[in-house]
Amino acid sequence: MRRGLGLREAVSLGVGGTIGGGIFVLIGEGATLAGPAVLLSFGLAFLASLVIAFPYAELSCRYPLTGGGYAMTRQVLGKHWGFVMGWVFWGSYVFVSGYVVVGFGEYLSALTGMPATTASLLLVLACAAVNLGGVKLSGRWQNVVILLGIVVLLTFAIVGTASLHGDHLTPFFPTGLSGVAAAALVTFLAFGGFDMVAAAGEEITEPRRNLPRAIFLTLFIVLGMYVLVALAAVGTLSPAERAAQAPLARAAEELFGPAGGVLMAIAAVLTTAATANAVLIVTSRISFAMARDGLLPAVLARVSESTRVPWAAVALNGVLFSVVAVTVSIPIATTVGGFLYVLHFVFPLVVLVVTRRRRLPRNDDDFRVPAVRFLMPLAFAACGALLLTSGPVGIIGGSVWVLVGIICYSAVLARQNSVNDSGMTRGRDWTRWQKPRGKRL
Template sequence: MSMSRTEHAQVELKRALGLKGAIALGVGGTIGGGIFVLVGHTTALAGPAALLAFGLAFLASLVIALPYAELACRYPQAGGGYVFVREVLGHKWGFLMGWVFWGAYLFVSGYVTQGFGGYLHMLTGTPPIWGGVGLVLGCVLINIRGVELSGKLQVLVIGLALAGLLGFAVAGAPAVDAAKFSPWMPTGLQGLLAAALIAFLAFGGFDMIAVAGEEIEHPEKNLPLAIFLTLAIVLGVYLLVAYAAVGTLDWRLLGASSAPLSDAAKVFLGPLGGRLVAVIAVLTTAATANAVLVVTSRICFAMARDGLLPYYLARVNPETATPRSAVLVCGGILIAIQLMDSHFSTSIGGFLYVLHFIPPMIVLLKLRQRGGESPLLS
């Protein structure tokens, strides 16, 4: 027996995700596998000034994060940007925003699951495809048990990953050679700005926190705090890791490497360094995959609750307060996308991800025209 629209509008998720869980969701979704390649890409463009590029990218991210945090406080519901647009611009624009937002994370997931499979293969010899499938299935099993369990495991996994990345920085610190930071900006201002544009990708993912807004405790306080702390933590990790990498391996070699952190780790840890970096990569990509499943299933749930997707996707398990149908469907899609070419799927996902920030900015302008104080200042 199907539910009516009125019944669907009354379906709500349980607020069971604390501040730690929200930050873990944001950091896990933001760092992902990007740190293992972006340090090399930015160094290739800007040399040692890659550290400054990450700082500039952080400031640019704040320009987007501030209005996003305000909107998250105004509309602490499942769906994040989709909800902002639907509430202010109407269902037609909400429908388009929902598909863009949902599609962005679904397509980007291929890069994450394939990356996990590749790193796991390096460590255990497991076929990459099966490693990625196993990761998605594991995330599905955890998430259908409830967001509280998912949040606790996310905190644990991302905590271990951050400990590993900080361990990389600490282990590399004694081997840092100040001479490797000279010349500081070998490619000039143009190289720095190009690197900052690439570094901006390092901070993408903080919006995941807003998507789970309906399940975060005390959203008026925890939502903006989690968004800003996520960006601050990510900046700190990137700067420490980049400092250790640039200071131990010539910037030209680092920029030309396909596995920059592994090559840097081998300088101060020997052959074991490459395997340790692979372990950290497995943890970070696992945390990102879990975050992606949470986000995509909540966008799916929110659209179904509004009648924009089949109603059964808005059903919530009464025992776990989890949108089980949405989790299962999104898990299946993540497995299917893993079979696609990662460059193709990531290109689509990246384009949609950049595009999805535009409608919320329009929403904020509309709200400013109507007047009213920002909830961040109240």
Template sequence: MSASAETNGQLRRSLGLCGAVAVGVGGTIGGGIFVLVGQTAALAGPAALLSFALAFVAALVIALPYAELACRYPQAGGGYAFVREVLGRRWGFLMGWVFWGSYVFVSGYVTLGFGGYLNALTGLPPEAGAVALILACVAINLRGVEVAGKLQVLVICLAITGLLGFAVAGAHAVQLARLTPWAPHGVSGILSGALIAFLAFGGFDMVAAAGEEITEPHKNLPRAIFFTLAVVLFVYLLVAFTALGTVDWHTLGASRAPLSDAAQTFLGDLGARLVAVIAVVTTAATANAVLVVTSRISFAMARDGLLPSQLAKVQPRTGTPIVAVLVSGSLLILMAVFSSAASATAIGGFLYVLHFIPPLLVLVQLRRAKSASPAFMTPVPQILLPLAFAMTLLLLIASGTEGIAGGTFWIAAGIAVMWICRGTAKRDTVQ
């Protein structure tokens, strides 16, 4: 990449379909299977399976319009780019800030989940393991997204093989009696579990956030989004059923390494350690994907003048937004050190669901304006768009007091940053 490319802040298109799917699946399976299965079981009991099903439906009806927007605007930042282009800079800033914050908070349960499984293997404190993981991800990403994408492919292939092996090996030990009582916390528990499970399907928007680095985006972006959801659903159903059928849901919900506990019952100590190794590798892939998306969001906002311009600096040799990677890595470390997995999930879940509403409004406006048709269009929009809005509102309500309060505080901080940046820009213009 030339020096002029660095000045213009252009990223390199080097991720093919396989790499894009790996980013999406890697950003989904690690936290979802190895960490969120236990949290969902604690809220919904055996009906966690239904929570996952509801979360998949919500993800699918939101993913369809999101795929259309990704084809219209294959740019770094994903949903932020959609909103900025159509609704303007102020809405773009708030969208980007919420999007960025959602993954910063979500990183807490991902990296601490990694630390929990590493602790089961080595005895290393979870927080120390989480910080070491983030530093490793920063080092990998500084070498370029193409290197990170190739590593992601290898890791996800290993993870899927191991998880399917877990499900097959545990099939004989499943006891249907463990699935009763089905819904010990009623409908509210199922809905609360669905919010947690929705995070487990969240990788499809990571693909859109890296849209500026994906080759043939009009073809590969929608394909990568739908392949991500299909792969994740298949793996989730098999693994969650095996876990809930072999371990009491109370135990599963209280465990820091839930799938290791499940493997212990039918594979013994060796099986439990093997699952912990796969969990460590896979949650590492999730953390890597989170770092990719958070750095690209802040890079895109800085390139548009909505955050300090230093965040838009691109390293010429690798095409990497180097400062954005370092800043996002620092925020992830703060979350690992100072947050808990439960609070990170609640606040991150609220912000993550909230960030889908502005893009849906964008698509409604584009459809009403009868703008040019992209390669992929949402089918039956008169049904799917209202359903997508309803799903997001239901999940926001299910996020609870902690999620709403923490998310509101983050948004208020963003509004303050926006006014500070605006005032700084005015002073620079006058000078």
């Protein structure tokens, strides 16, 4: 892949993949579950993200490859575990795309009156077009959009925190600690940009220096934005308004009048679009990497000779985004996507343990996890706690996705074994799973 993303573009990719969906869509979901205590949920989610980000940063230096955690897992644990991890990783972001794209549709509908579903589908089409134009074009677009979104959100946060309604912050725990725990999964999902950076590792310049920096900068920038904006939102909106469509647009209208609501809706449209673009980059690179390794159909490994973009993988994921946007609600998308998203972090944590025990070679200037004996157990515990908070819907939905993947992979292995044993099969030539006919990298 072409290394066209510098530190700024990498941070923009991470922040863009986090802020749009996290603030404009998930803040309403989190406040509905926990009330004003969603601020505590954001803090817990940040701590969980931070302890997981440390091992992720070390591994991204060792394996700066397209596919992020999937590439790391396959490299160390082998192709079978690599497939399971890649399938979980891919599925998590396919479901994540649901709340991002639907959230975009709701804000654009509030702004223009266009049907939300139509707006969502148009966004998927636009993101696919931008991605097909090349990673440099995509990265520049992210920079412009995220800068605008940050300016609008900071203005809202400063004014909103200066004019809080104290009665809106009480009771602080309307649903108790169980509500805080349930909202922790949603808010953890909102911090999901740092692994997007690693997933595009093969396209980032000076990866050993820029990848760890981009990962931690993404987390701290997003934390500051979330705390300020969440405080302004819950202090401005009543409990009923927090659960309504386009909650931040309503809050801005309370503070600045109708013009403020319109400006916030415009910022929401732009930043959720940036998030959708970042998610499409990640999902297409995951499926591309798996196809390149012979774990998915070889057609997904085809790359444009002019832009070096995996066009087939971009097209497939655009179709999947459209299906999820039309068929899945925001609560289901966040619950199932959250379960899969947390689960996919378990694999890189195991990879780091195995890597350290095998004493695999590394560069002396690579980032290393400090206090590893303390942080690694915390990272595993954080993943376990978040998996439990996803509840029956998340656990069942995520398990079904994993089961479908195992069935598909078993069929692929059976076909490959048949080819190896007989030298040919009836009907379709399944050797394409192993030897892509298109351009390989």
